[in-house]
Amino acid sequence: MSEALLEVRDLRVAFAAGGREIRAVDGVSYQVEAGRTLAIIGESGSGKTVGCRAIMGLLPDTARISGSAQLRGTEMIGLTDGQLRKHRGQDMAMVFQDPARSLNPTMRVGTQITEAIRTHRKVSKSEAGAQAIELLRLVRIPAAERRFHEYPHQLSGGMRQRIMIAMALACRPRLLIADEATTALDVTTQAQIMELLLELQAELGMALILISHDLGLAASYADEVVVMYAGKIVEQAPASRLFGTGGTVKMRYTRALLDAIPHIERPAHAELPVVGGRPPDLSVLRAGCSFAPRCPAAADDCKEKEPALAEHAAGHRWACWHPCENGVSA
């Protein structure tokens, strides 16, 4: 446990909007070790992206952040932009969802990667260029020398995402955060990009955080899974414990998400199970479990007292008063 690359403890992010406080992230703790993959799963507005952006120092000044996020023992929360610049790119990097808009349309892709290298390393332009072509090969871009001189609009979505990954890897970061990095891509490209990320992770020994709303993605590629709901972690366990045969999902929100995944064995034209209701309004603080209004097993105690996230089984933490028995839906 002591060798954790990133250790987040009790991270809280709040925004003031329209005279009300919105708690986007509310007391989140997790850690990632080098060479491991953590998936943060949750629906829109569950605080998964905001939490990571807080660590990267990307939130606007209006965000109020408390708690701690230590990257290799260095506290990241509270650093100024100037102090963060040293860590960005070298210690941590990020890949975004939208490959179409993540590259500067007026610059050749090679130049963009070269500049990313030269921001941190004092190398000549030609040497950085050679390294950039090497990076393009690393992310399996065919005809790297030619692609180097092309503009983003000449590339496909999957290629652009590879370029983004190449840029993020330019300075061999120890932590890579992929924020919905494959969501905008079609399924085959998605699989290729994920395979690539895992290969690169093994090659470079990086820690990888996958932010996604896709439980399937987490099941296939992550070592550890964190499920977030309304700014809080509701369940956390090794992926092998949650998914596959003999998987034991405890928290009912995770269960509901799993049930909502369409299966090929289901009878055709049957109604698809959905998570009823809407995500809670984060500006209204109420007592009790935040999932209670949508939970099929909610009882009176759920509405009165909030369940704490506690380690109930080895490596498996969940926050629920009435967890699923043997991972089966009620």
Add this chain to the structure above:
Amino acid sequence: MAVPINDATLATAAPPLPSLVDARHLRTQRVGRALRLWVPAGILILLLGICFVLPLIVTLPSSTSGNIIYNNEAPFSPGHWLGTNVQGVDIFSQLVYGGQVAFEISISVTVIGMAIGCTLGVTAAYFGGWVDAVISRVLDILIAFPALVLALVIAEGLGPSETHVIWALSVFSIPAFGRIARGGTLTVRGLPYITAARLSGTRAWRTIARHIMPNILPSIVTFSLLGIGVTIILEGALDFLGYGIPTPEASWGSMIAAGQQVLTAQPEYVLIPSIVLLITVVALNTLGDALRERWGVQ
């Protein structure tokens, strides 16, 4: 483990398929596109050539004084291509030197507006917060003044001279460019590649120079062409009202003002400079539109 991706464009090219669109239709489109750009561009190059290069090659009659004996000569008279005015001054020379003044002033005003306005606008939008609030309010106040009245007050206060006209007109080219630059920066700033640049540790000024400026440049260049047109008209208005270029220096506005006194008897004194002014401004606007079409600027 990763599946190698096939680069379709690397494969040997298949023979081209027969086109579904009529070739003549395509050609008409291409020619129209080229004409929309090169006709106004050609007119402007011609005008600039006549104003700035021709006087170096050919000795033109004086544009400030003339012999009263040769006054009121009709166009196409010997020695005077477009005739002379009431004082016997050559009209073509007046147009050429007036045009020099018009282009000098409008281009200077636009360059000043672009330099100062863009700096202010980009700074305001990029840094936001109180910086944005202060700069935007100052620009708003400048925009709120009626342009011509403000220019008149400044020109009156400073006294008539070419430099003073430039400063007077810059007062409203600066906020106009400021707004365009601020709007463009706000749009670009929210895009992921700016965040990506920040994330890779790029400094603010470098992000502005490499990632923001190239992306807002098309809209600024397009706007500057329209701005030159507007400035030429305003400069003409100042001259017309007597607050611009001091007499006897030639300018298009003062030519129109002088001709206006004999409008019914000799309308060509008003018509000739007006038509030249019209052609110049229309050429600038259509060139701006053609560039906008090519660069996809809104």
